[in-house]
Amino acid sequence: xxxxxxxxxxxxxxxxxxxxxxxxxxxxxxxxxxxxxxxxxxxxxxxxxxxxxxxxxxxxxxxxxxxxxxxxxxxxxxxxxxxxxxxxxxxxxxxxxxxxxxxx
Numbered sequence: 894x895x896x897x898x899x900x901x902x903x904x905x906x907x908x909x910x911x912x913x914x915x916x917x918x919x920x921x922x923x924x925x926x927x928x929x930x931x932x933x934x935x936x937x938x939x940x941x942x943x944x945x946x947x948x949x950x951x952x953x954x955x956x957x958x959x960x961x962x963x964x965x966x967x968x969x970x971x972x973x974x975x976x977x978x979x980x981x982x983x984x985x986x987x988x989x990x991x992x993x994x995x996x997x
Contacts, residue, residue: 914951
């Protein structure tokens with residue numbers, strides 16, 4: 894279930910906002926001084942081409958693995974620690990793109 898500051902996030906009808914998969918994808922994140930908001934703050938650029946670590950939470954389990962994406966038009970591939978494709982459970986996925994070193 895999705896939470897914000899420890900409180901359950903609920904849809905307008907009261908149902909909890911939840912998905913069958915929560916995937917944490919570790920990516921390089923850098924300041925992008927070429928994209929400035931109305932208050933003068935630079936945005937952040939998340940690099941999703943290349944490879945990195947993932948943690949998938951599915952069916953009450955934590956599964957470690959890796960991600961890879963060869964180019965802008967390519968699909969991101971997820972594999973377990975043994976290099977086998979990592980299927981996602983039906984029911985939707987929350988994907989969190991985070992810096993390396995953020996705990997999971």
